[in-house]
Amino acid sequence: MTEIRTGLNALADAIDELKQPKPTPEIGERALSGNVIHGGLITHFSSVGIRDKATDEVVRVADDGLHVEAIHLSKIEGTVDVNGNLNVNGEIRASKIHVDEVVADVRNERSDPLSFIGKENNTAFGKGLLWPAKDGTKQFILQERPDRFFSSESIELRAHKIYMINGQNVLSREALGTSVTKSNLQELGALKELNVNGKINVNNYLFYDSTNDRLGFGIDTPNGAFSMGSFDHEFVIDENEYGFKLGTYTSADFSIISDDTNRLTVSANGNIVVHKKLVVSEGVSIGVKNPGSDVDLTVAGSVRLEGKKFEVSDTVPGTGNYKKGDIVWHANPTAYVGWICMKSGSPGEWKKFGKIVS
Numbered sequence: 001m002t003e004i005r006t007g008l009n010a011l012a013d014a015i016d017e018l019k020q021p022k023p024t025p026e027i028g029e030r031a032l033s034g035n036v037i038h039g040g041l042i043t044h045f046s047s048v049g050i051r052d053k054a055t056d057e058v059v060r061v062a063d064d065g066l067h068v069e070a071i072h073l074s075k076i077e078g079t080v081d082v083n084g085n086l087n088v089n090g091e092i093r094a095s096k097i098h099v100d101e102v103v104a105d106v107r108n109e110r111s112d113p114l115s116f117i118g119k120e121n122n123t124a125f126g127k128g129l130l131w132p133a134k135d136g137t138k139q140f141i142l143q144e145r146p147d148r149f150f151s152s153e154s155i156e157l158r159a160h161k162i163y164m165i166n167g168q169n170v171l172s173r174e175a176l177g178t179s180v181t182k183s184n185l186q187e188l189g190a191l192k193e194l195n196v197n198g199k200i201n202v203n204n205y206l207f208y209d210s211t212n213d214r215l216g217f218g219i220d221t222p223n224g225a226f227s228m229g230s231f232d233h234e235f236v237i238d239e240n241e242y243g244f245k246l247g248t249y250t251s252a253d254f255s256i257i258s259d260d261t262n263r264l265t266v267s268a269n270g271n272i273v274v275h276k277k278l279v280v281s282e283g284v285s286i287g288v289k290n291p292g293s294d295v296d297l298t299v300a301g302s303v304r305l306e307g308k309k310f311e312v313s314d315t316v317p318g319t320g321n322y323k324k325g326d327i328v329w330h331a332n333p334t335a336y337v338g339w340i341c342m343k344s345g346s347p348g349e350w351k352k353f354g355k356i357v358s
Contacts (some may be wrong), residue, residue: 125144162177223249285300311326311328311329337354
């Protein structure tokens with residue numbers, strides 16, 4: 001009984017002690033260890049480098065790493081590896097970006113030029129812009145030997161824009177630049193105006209000699225202001241000391257035709273042949289520069305008519321060949337008109353004829 005009474009008294013004392021409020025334990029500075037806070041919850045935690053104001057769990061540390069819903073940073077030091085996707089709602093500013101592939105459908109704004117740098121020998125040949133498509137990749141690529149840009153597609157300029165070289169207009173929609181002085185054009189449309197300074201060669205048939213101002217058809221070295229040549233001969237039109245000349249430059253006959261028929265021919269030896277009747281509306285003179293207008297025919301020398309020769313002299317011929325019927329008119333007749341050949345010879349036999357009666 002004594003042991004039971006002692007136990008009950010001890011229990012009563014313990015219950016009374018539990019009813020009394022316990023004083024708050026005093027923890028000295030830097031006296032709290034991790035062994036004391038095992039599994040507990042710390043609220044409004046604050047230290048020199050950490051301040052906890054969260055009302056819900058935002059940071060979780062697990063064996064695979066740190067899990068955070070959102071991070072507010074002003075600076076990251078060191079190298080960062082991202083295994084996965086990185087979504088940025090805002091701007092990215094970087095000194096240099098190395099990428100294996102860029103897929104974008106956005107507007108790109110740059111303050112510096114776009115550079116293409118090769119991996120070997122620091123050359124960028126074979127690099128440029130590519131647009132993959134179902135019918136083949138569209139390209140704008142830098143090529144070498146010679147250095148040039150290759151475009152797989154046509155290039156179009158906006159209206160009224162031009163191609164320039166060294167600040168000079170080379171080609172516009174309507175005209176070649178004035179600096180373009182050489183060309184190998186093989187076909188042209190209708191020309192309204194053509195101004196040529198220098199020689200002209202049209203299909204190795206039409207030639208213009210700018211040195212001598214001569215035009216040749218079928219001859220590349222014309223001998224007249226206008227020339228038409230064949231394999232052996234040349235026809236020219238040019239000027240001379242009398243005015244102008246027209247005819248053959250070589251020893252060939254020259255004919256004037258109508259209805260594809262010769263009407264007048266000047267032979268190589270100088271003879272003039274009229275193939276039809278000669279109709280002269282004014283006077284004709286032979287060997288006389290100023291024949292006058294009172295006669296239709298003026299001849300400076302002898303005339304043969306129907307096989308008979310007519311001359312003018314002061315005396316009977318002493319030399320020369322004459323035929324019977326030839327007449328010599330007296331240059332200063334007083335008693336008779338002249339002499340007539342009665343027998344052919346050299347000079348033949350002559351008789352006076354045409355007595356003048358007072």
